[in-house]
Amino acid sequence: MITQFGYKEGVIHWGEINLKKLAQDFDTPLFVYSVDEFLGRMKAISESAGYDHLLCFSLKSNSVLALLKEAAKRGFGADVVSLGELLVAERAGFLPSKIVFSGVGKSNGEIISANEKNILLLNIESESEYNFIKKLSAEQKINFGLSFRVKFEVQLEKLHPYLGVGKKDSKFGLEESIAFSLYEDAFKSGLPVSGIHFHLGSQIKDMEIFRRASELALDFIFRLKKHGINLTYVDVGGGLGLDYENLVEPSFSEYTSCFKPIADENYKIIFELGRAISAPSGILLTKIIRKKTSGGKKFFIVDAGMTEILRIPLYKAYHKVMPVEMNSKKEEQVSIVGPICENSDYIAQDIILPDLSEGDLLCILYAGAYTSTMLMNYNGRPHPAEVVIKGKEVFLARKRQSYDDLVARDL
Numbered sequence: 001m002i003t004q005f006g007y008k009e010g011v012i013h014w015g016e017i018n019l020k021k022l023a024q025d026f027d028t029p030l031f032v033y034s035v036d037e038f039l040g041r042m043k044a045i046s047e048s049a050g051y052d053h054l055l056c057f058s059l060k061s062n063s064v065l066a067l068l069k070e071a072a073k074r075g076f077g078a079d080v081v082s083l084g085e086l087l088v089a090e091r092a093g094f095l096p097s098k099i100v101f102s103g104v105g106k107s108n109g110e111i112i113s114a115n116e117k118n119i120l121l122l123n124i125e126s127e128s129e130y131n132f133i134k135k136l137s138a139e140q141k142i143n144f145g146l147s148f149r150v151k152f153e154v155q156l157e158k159l160h161p162y163l164g165v166g167k168k169d170s171k172f173g174l175e176e177s178i179a180f181s182l183y184e185d186a187f188k189s190g191l192p193v194s195g196i197h198f199h200l201g202s203q204i205k206d207m208e209i210f211r212r213a214s215e216l217a218l219d220f221i222f223r224l225k226k227h228g229i230n231l232t233y234v235d236v237g238g239g240l241g242l243d244y245e246n247l248v249e250p251s252f253s254e255y256t257s258c259f260k261p262i263a264d265e266n267y268k269i270i271f272e273l274g275r276a277i278s279a280p281s282g283i284l285l286t287k288i289i290r291k292k293t294s295g296g297k298k299f300f301i302v303d304a305g306m307t308e309i310l311r312i313p314l315y316k317a318y319h320k321v322m323p324v325e326m327n328s329k330k331e332e333q334v335s336i337v338g339p340i341c342e343n344s345d346y347i348a349q350d351i352i353l354p355d356l357s358e359g360d361l362l363c364i365l366y367a368g369a370y371t372s373t374m375l376m377n378y379n380g381r382p383h384p385a386e387v388v389i390k391g392k393e394v395f396l397a398r399k400r401q402s403y404d405d406l407v408a409r410d411l
């Protein structure tokens with residue numbers, strides 16, 4: 001549930017802010033974020049843990065600097081997967097000692113840059129990556145803690161095939177036996193081994209999955225210990241799922257308690273959460289451009305689509321849509337579609353909405369994660385503006401692209 005969000009005198013407000021007015025002031029499509037929601041969620045997750053941990057916000061879910069700066073200022077960490085994200089995290093003010101770097105295809109250059117920046121952990125995902133780091137250690141001191149991303153065998157069948165990334169045959173991470181021998185080699189070679197990492201996937205709602213991974217990780221850590229390899233950090237990845245349909249909150253305390261057995265053994269837990277923090281902290285405002293009936297089906301053609309919410313066609317994801325203004329009691333079944341030349345360009349299929357007119361506004365909920373970080377210029381569509389609500393204030397956090405921006409890189 002999004003806090004302080006709902007209709008006041010027939011118009012959706014977020015806190016004190018009237019969303020109709022916001023759309024008029026900044027135009028649509030428009031991403032709107034709430035700092036209070038964003039920080040409130042980070043704080044709630046952190047407080048629910050009750051043990052030694054570092055909450056690293058996953059930049060791949062949202063990288064709007066104005067939000068990141070707020071998290072950095074309050075001592076949270078960052079989870080990055082590329083040099084690009086690392087530089088953004090640095091710009092936002094995250095301490096390098098609170099940055100963890102994962103990613104299945106880090107280039108040699110990215111690893112060298114991460115080493116220069118003294119980040120907390122580098123999560124190694126292949127033997128080749130490890131071999132490069134070992135070679136590098138002959139030339140320069142390794143400043144980051146080494147950590148291996150291990151694929152524990154946890155049942156992930158219920159997840160969307162694109163979201164269950166921890167499966168045995170996925171490209172990510174290392175199989176347990178390979179990881180174990182790399183730990184032994186790194187330890188013998190005197191490399192600064194300090195952590196272990198696993199990330200099972202995204203949109204995980206079954207806590208049993210996290211609990212099982214936690215058990216397997218602890219067992220693995222004990223086996224390492226028997227070989228004299230002592231770790232400090234256990235990076236449990238991200239993946240806490242949300243109910244996009246009914247907006248029922250996941251239990252943060254149930255989630256964090258899954259890793260308590262590890263924390264009880266005096267390991268510091270690192271969370272790399274993205275969606276559970278950022279999705280409900282953002283909405284997308286869009287305007288109805290045209291109404292149309294075709295083949296007996298009613299369509300609202302709106303000014304946002306897969307270029308703004310790619311995750312809908314990518315994962316057949318659901319997002320709740322609400323009219324910004326509620327001034328008709330008559331209802332109709334409609335499909336909300338974007339203006340892009342693809343059949344997969346839709347926002348919602350056959351939903352019930354009040355009888356709305358061209359020019360009316362819709363609000364797409366839980367749009368703060370994996371949306372603006374996946375923007376595309378396909379069909380010559382400039383990226384929308386992104387605004388942030390902070391208390392009673394609203395400010396432009398990212399300006400809308402201009403049409404000149406569409407050709408700015410052409411020589």
Ligand SMILES: Cc1ncc(COP(=O)(O)O)c(C=O)c1O
Pocket residue numbers: 058060061079102103199201202203237238239240272273274275276
């Ligand atoms: C390595 C890693 N960590 C963290 C995350 C964040 O996941 P989520 O946004 O589901 O919490 C992801 C997302 O795919 C990831 O790949």
